[in-house]
Amino acid sequence: MPYWQWYLVIGLALAVPMVAILAKEIWVNLSEKAKRPVPAQALRSYALVVLVTTAIWPLFVPFVTYEKWTSRRNEKQRMSEERIFAPSKGDLVDHFTVAEVEAHEIVDDPLGGAPRLPFGHLHEAWERFVGELPVGAQLWSYAVVWENRWRAQEQREGYVAVIDGGIGPFFETVNYRLEDQA
Numbered sequence: 001m002p003y004w005q006w007y008l009v010i011g012l013a014l015a016v017p018m019v020a021i022l023a024k025e026i027w028v029n030l031s032e033k034a035k036r037p038v039p040a041q042a043l044r045s046y047a048l049v050v051l052v053t054t055a056i057w058p059l060f061v062p063f064v065t066y067e068k069w070t071s072r073r074n075e076k077q078r079m080s081e082e083r084i085f086a087p088s089k090g091d092l093v094d095h096f097t098v099a100e101v102e103a104h105e106i107v108d109d110p111l112g113g114a115p116r117l118p119f120g121h122l123h124e125a126w127e128r129f130v131g132e133l134p135v136g137a138q139l140w141s142y143a144v145v146w147e148n149r150w151r152a153q154e155q156r157e158g159y160v161a162v163i164d165g166g167i168g169p170f171f172e173t174v175n176y177r178l179e180d181q182a
Contacts, residue, residue: 011054018053087142087160087170096139098130101159105173119173129159129171137161137168145178153178 001009096104107120114120133139143157156175161168 008054011057012050014057015050015053018049085146085156087144087156087158087167089167091142091144092160092162093141093143096141096159098139101139101141102126126171129169132169133161134163134168137163142170148177155181 102118105118105126107114107116107118109116109120115123117123119126138161140160140162141157142160143155146154146156148154154175154177156172158170158172158174160170
């Protein structure tokens with residue numbers, strides 16, 4: 001097979017993953033412009049990606065290699081810098097007994113999708129948490145606005161064991177980004 005045919009075959013083979021990678025971006029971009037993307041517009045965009053990738057695929061190889069290398073390095077750096085969430089003494093709100101928490105956290109789903117138990121589907125996780133509490137641990141509720149690794153603020157709430165004045169294991173019940181609530 002002549003060189004130019006191999007060139008096109010390799011380009012077409014690389015076009016498939018490129019379309020897969022860019023498909024969501026194309027669809028979202030078209031959706032934002034027209035609320036409902038016209039299939040012809042999406043098809044034109046996909047065809048353009050296939051044509052460009054097939055024609056100039058050698059330029060993508062170093063670019064993709066560079067992107068993979070830097071994203072892996074940035075991920076390692078971010079993981080080393082990432083703070084791990086844990087409530088502190090300043091986040092404590094109120095002292096509870098296990099019975100009080102379970103009475104307060106009964107899930108009442110009118111459609112019956114969740115069991116009528118403390119924390120609903122998370123009841124087994126709660127039972128494990130309570131079962132692993134050290135003797136003499138006090139149960140406190142906590143609430144904190146936490147800045148995650150992307151610098152977005154999150155509301156986090158739950159229950160934490162206080163052991164000899166120190167913070168122990170915690171059970172998180174609420175976690176949402178504040179900007180999503182605005």
